[in-house]
Amino acid sequence: MIKLDMPIIVEGKYDKIKLSEIFDAVIITTDGFGIFKNKQKAALIKKLAEKNGVIVLTDSDSAGSIIRSHLKNILSDDKIHHVLLPPVKGKERRKSKPSAEGLLGVEGTKKDVIIKAFERFLPKDKAQKSKTSISTAFLMSQGLSGTENSLNKRKYLLEKLGLPYCVSTATLKKVLGEISSEEEIALIMKDYKEV
Numbered sequence: 001m002i003k004l005d006m007p008i009i010v011e012g013k014y015d016k017i018k019l020s021e022i023f024d025a026v027i028i029t030t031d032g033f034g035i036f037k038n039k040q041k042a043a044l045i046k047k048l049a050e051k052n053g054v055i056v057l058t059d060s061d062s063a064g065s066i067i068r069s070h071l072k073n074i075l076s077d078d079k080i081h082h083v084l085l086p087p088v089k090g091k092e093r094r095k096s097k098p099s100a101e102g103l104l105g106v107e108g109t110k111k112d113v114i115i116k117a118f119e120r121f122l123p124k125d126k127a128q129k130s131k132t133s134i135s136t137a138f139l140m141s142q143g144l145s146g147t148e149n150s151l152n153k154r155k156y157l158l159e160k161l162g163l164p165y166c167v168s169t170a171t172l173k174k175v176l177g178e179i180s181s182e183e184e185i186a187l188i189m190k191d192y193k194e195v
Contacts, residue, residue: 001022001023001024002022002023002024002115002118002122002123003023003024003025003123004023004024004025004055004118004121004122005025005052006025006052006053006054006055006081006121007025007026007027007028007045007048007049007054007055008023008025008026008027008028008054008055008056008057009027009028009029009030009045009054009055009056009057009071010027010028010029010030010057010058010106011029011030011031011032011058011059011063011064011067011105011106012029012030012031012032012107013029014092014094014105014106014107015029015057015059015105015106015107016028016029017107018106018107018109018114019057019106019114021111022111022114022115023118026048028041028044028045028048028054030058030067030071032063032067033063033066033067035067035070035071036070042074045071045074045075046074046075049075049076049079049080050079053075053078053079053080053081054075054079054080054081055081055082055083055118055121056068056071056080056081056082056083057083057085057106057117058106059085059099059103059105059106060084060085060086060087060088060103060104060105061087061099061100061101061103061105062101064105068082068171072170072171077174081121082171082174082175083117083118083121084117084163084175085106085109085113085114085117085163086113086162086163087103088103088104088108088109088113089102089103089104090102090103090104090108091104091108092104092105092107092108093108094107119179120179133177134173134176134177134180134181134182134185135182136173138182138185139169139172139173142185142186142189143189144157144169144172144185144189145169149194150169153189153192154169154172156189156192157185157188157189157192158172160188161179161180161188163175
């Protein structure tokens with residue numbers, strides 16, 4: 001088990017069970033969209049975030065993106081840390097059919113993929129990458145924001161980084177600052193070809 005100092009926020013109980021097998025940490029569920037109406041759970045998440053912040057891990061689908069956006073509205077920007085899983089086609093074993101978008105959720109994601117996604121939060125002896133700052137001007141200079149083809153360029157970058165497509169530009173900026181650098185991103189975008 002890997003000890004984490006920050007609480008982890010996930011969508012449901014099966015996600016919590018999966019992460020409990022990997023991490024020794026406080027893990028709270030949003031109960032899917034239940035977080036929208038559950039003021040007590042929202043207050044608990046705010047309280048947990050006060051010290052070091054919280055890590056948010058949702059599924060790589062549009063529902064996960066909506067929940068992530070809602071949590072961004074409850075918490076201050078410096079208290080929310082995003083972990084994104086790559087979008088992988090498939091279906092969880094316990095389900096009879098795939099999700100609406102045909103993507104694996106947290107519970108169906110392999111343990112090593114989850115650990116890699118959490119890399120920057122692991123104890124220093126495991127692996128810890130320091131955060132870098134990604135500026136809005138840099139994103140614009142790479143065509144990742146504010147241009148006609150920004151969406152396609154963001155999709156390209158996210159695919160190269162193994163991240164889900166359904167993240168806002170603000171979330172993208174924060175996640176990129178935690179997992180990459182402007183130099184690495186520029187290098188990836190050099191190979192982008194207009195479609």
